[in-house]
Amino acid sequence: MARTGRRPGGADTREAILTAARQAFAERGYDGASIRHIATSAGVDPALVHHYFGAKDQLFLAAMEAPVDPATLIPQVVAGGVDGMGERLVRMFLSVWDSPAGRTAAALLRSAVSHDWSARMLREFLTTQVLRRAMKDLQLDPAEAPLRASLIASQMMGLAMARYIVRFEPLASAAPETVVAAIAPTIQRYLTGPLSSSGP
Amino acid sequence: MARTGRRPGGADTREAILTAARQAFAERGYDGASIRHIATSAGVDPALVHHYFGAKDQLFLAAMEAPVDPATLIPQVVAGGVDGMGERLVRMFLSVWDSPAGRTAAALLRSAVSHDWSARMLREFLTTQVLRRAMKDLQLDPAEAPLRASLIASQMMGLAMARYIVRFEPLASAAPETVVAAIAPTIQRYLTGPLSSSGP
Numbered sequence: 001m002a003r004t005g006r007r008p009g010g011a012d013t014r015e016a017i018l019t020a021a022r023q024a025f026a027e028r029g030y031d032g033a034s035i036r037h038i039a040t041s042a043g044v045d046p047a048l049v050h051h052y053f054g055a056k057d058q059l060f061l062a063a064m065e066a067p068v069d070p071a072t073l074i075p076q077v078v079a080g081g082v083d084g085m086g087e088r089l090v091r092m093f094l095s096v097w098d099s100p101a102g103r104t105a106a107a108l109l110r111s112a113v114s115h116d117w118s119a120r121m122l123r124e125f126l127t128t129q130v131l132r133r134a135m136k137d138l139q140l141d142p143a144e145a146p147l148r149a150s151l152i153a154s155q156m157m158g159l160a161m162a163r164y165i166v167r168f169e170p171l172a173s174a175a176p177e178t179v180v181a182a183i184a185p186t187i188q189r190y191l192t193g194p195l196s197s198s199g200p
Numbered sequence: 201m202a203r204t205g206r207r208p209g210g211a212d213t214r215e216a217i218l219t220a221a222r223q224a225f226a227e228r229g230y231d232g233a234s235i236r237h238i239a240t241s242a243g244v245d246p247a248l249v250h251h252y253f254g255a256k257d258q259l260f261l262a263a264m265e266a267p268v269d270p271a272t273l274i275p276q277v278v279a280g281g282v283d284g285m286g287e288r289l290v291r292m293f294l295s296v297w298d299s300p301a302g303r304t305a306a307a308l309l310r311s312a313v314s315h316d317w318s319a320r321m322l323r324e325f326l327t328t329q330v331l332r333r334a335m336k337d338l339q340l341d342p343a344e345a346p347l348r349a350s351l352i353a354s355q356m357m358g359l360a361m362a363r364y365i366v367r368f369e370p371l372a373s374a375a376p377e378t379v380v381a382a383i384a385p386t387i388q389r390y391l392t393g394p395l396s397s398s399g400p
Contacts, residue, residue, distance in 0.1 A: 147382070
């Protein structure tokens with residue numbers, strides 16, 4: 001049955017909003033999608049979207065079933081500045097992936113590998129929710145920051161793949177401290193070190 | 201229709217052998233699987249398996265649809281020893297992924313993320329076909345080599361994810377030389393550098 005007009009409240013409405021939101025974020029990106037447009041697609045009033053989900057970033061996290069809220073975690077990683085941030089980032093990453101939220105994170109990564117729209121959502125998540133927030137508090141050269149961020153993303157996605165998805169030993173079973181000691185210097189170099197042999 | 205007994209030659213026989221091989225390698229691992237057992241499962245003579253596919257490593261590459269033969273590529277990477285090997289490895293990796301073989305490699309990685317048996321095949325491939333061959337020619341401490349190998353695998357899988365699958369910019373569009381300059385030092389450290397702040 002086709003549905004038309006404004007919907008009543010309830011689980012059905014929530015799901016309709018989330019479906020419309022997934023489509024909008026995947027097609028238009030985070031910045032291009034609007035609550036107004038999502039509400040229209042779902043056949044509800046924009047106020048109802050705000051009522052259920054709050055601001056756009058919260059709707060985005062709900063739509064992509066994000067395992068954690070970067071707005072909560074990132075301040076803990078960037079606090080203290082870039083010194084030691086590689087270590088804090090790897091430690092935070094492991095604490096999320098080793099917790100029950102790790103199953104949600106693995107599902108997200110699996111989906112991004114299999115579906116283009118899901119890969120787009122993951123890119124948007126990393127760019128707008130993680131990188132943009134972290135950049136606000138760090139003093140990185142804006143010309144280099146995007147490459148640094150994508151290098152960090154490459155090592156962190158690879159750590160997730162090797163440790164939790166493909167389960168390549170001994171990394172899959174290594175103690176968190178072993179992983180932090182081995183990988184934190186990589187993240188620190190991607191963050192603040194030279195990106196080529198010739199220069200900073 | 202159930203098939204029994206010895207099969208005649210032809211494409212049908214090749215496919216039956218490959219199906220039996222995939223199951224055997226996924227269940228028993230590379231070392232545990234035998235040509236004899238695979239031949240029995242496929243209902244053919246072991247000599248026919250050798251005739252079609254050669255030795256076990258060649259059958260394994262065919263069964264997992266490997267994009268390249270490590271026996272050909274690894275000597276080029278390890279030639280010259282560990283000095284500069286990080287750079288040679290990243291350069292070789294990019295040349296494969298940027299070539300038509302990259303599509304096959306991406307399919308392999310996607311499959312490993314979605315299916316446990318495929319993840320097992322990828323682990324076996326990295327361990328027995330890549331690492332074991334490379335180790336023969338390098339003088340790494342055997343106690344550390346497996347962790348070093350899995351750290352290298354984490355960064356290389358992450359590079360494939362970020363550049364070719366999730367397509368995280370600017371890494372996805374960066375010139376190969378930019379990628380080599382940024383990532384080769386990581387591989388070199390995982391290969392020969394200290395793995396913890398306190399140790400060798």
